[in-house]
Amino acid sequence: MQIIENIQTWKEIRNALNKTDRIGFVPTMGNLHPGHLSLTQTSRDENTCTLVSLFVNPTQFNNPEDFTHYPRTLEQDLDLLRTAQVDYCFIPQAETLYLDNYRYQISENLHSNDLEGACRPGHFTGVLTIVMKLLQIIRPHTAYFGEKDYQQYALIEGMTKAFFIDTNITLCPTIREPSGLAYSSRNNRLSPQQRQQAEQFATIFHQGNSCTQIEKDLSQAGILVEYIREKENRRYAAVNIGGVRLIDNYQFSLRSA
Ligand code: AMP
Numbered sequence: 007m008q009i010i011e012n013i014q015t016w017k018e019i020r021n022a023l024n025k026t027d028r029i030g031f032v033p034t035m036g037n038l039h040p041g042h043l044s045l046t047q048t049s050r051d052e053n054t055c056t057l058v059s060l061f062v063n064p065t066q067f068n069n070p071e072d073f074t075h076y077p078r079t080l081e082q083d084l085d086l087l088r089t090a091q092v093d094y095c096f097i098p099q100a101e102t103l104y105l106d107n108y109r110y111q112i113s114e115n116l117h118s119n120d121l122e123g124a125c126r127p128g129h130f131t132g133v134l135t136i137v138m139k140l141l142q143i144i145r146p147h148t149a150y151f152g153e154k155d156y157q158q159y160a161l162i163e164g165m166t167k168a169f170f171i172d173t174n175i176t177l178c179p180t181i182r183e184p185s186g187l188a189y190s191s192r193n194n195r196l197s198p199q200q201r202q203q204a205e206q207f208a209t210i211f212h213q214g215n216s217c218t219q220i221e222k223d224l225s226q227a228g229i230l231v232e233y234i235r236e237k238e239n240r241r242y243a244a245v246n247i248g249g250v251r252l253i254d255n256y257q258f259s260l261r262s263a
Pocket of ligand 1 (some may be wrong): 033041153182189252
């Protein structure tokens with residue numbers, strides 16, 4: 007696997023690729039787990055080369071504490087990517103990505119203010135801006151995103167259509183621990199007791215009860231609920247367990263209850 011720290015280096019590699027090569031791109035913030043690796047596997051299955059980016063994007067954190075405590079495990083991530091036979095790993099510096107000091111931003115004015123956007127002002131503007139920059143640099147044929155962050159996927163997919171970006175956006179299913187808890191880098195910040203609560207969160211959220219009942223059951227389990235909502239045949243949840251925010255969602259229709 008080739009590690010790329012410099013935009014120019016990637017441009018040269020990209021220009022030297024064959025016309026028939028297909029580039030798959032998996033943007034991540036590192037601290038990799040089986041959810042991320044399922045995206046790299048899908049990319050490997052569908053492309054001739056796969057590039058993973060590792061970048062903890064400061065502009066999408068509305069809470070500076072969350073940014074400071076976000077787990078950073080570079081050497082472990084590189085080992086996992088090598089084992090997963092990823093071809094390129096892009097590790098940019100914030101200064102080179104934000105030469106404009108974040109003066110230029112991509113924002114969406116409807117869905118980005120709901121759900122995660124309502125709880126985390128500015129979050130999706132940070133996400134859309136960094137993804138736009140990365141898509142312009144990498145110029146992949148396909149980019150892969152997880153259903154775990156469905157609202158993010160939908161906004162990115164909409165952005166690529168709105169700006170005529172020549173990259174397919176592919177959605178990959180949420181990968182879960184045996185308990186049903188979705189893998190997340192934030193799970194690593196949970197104490198053993200908080201982890202039990204996180205697993206309870208997954209169980210209660212997937213029981214198929216009404217949103218009001220789910221909210222009651224979570225509160226009874228001592229879990230702080232930010233939202234439990236249904237929107238366009240999908241159920242979304244955000245909870246806060248000891249200062250760690252966890253989100254989840256799944257497709258839902260009354261018939262599946
Ligand atoms: P992150 O590093 O959290 O920014 O996530 C990078 C990508 O991995 C995003 O497209 C996420 O939706 C995806 N992802 C994170 N967790 C999971 C999971 N448990 N299953 C599938 N995809 C995931």
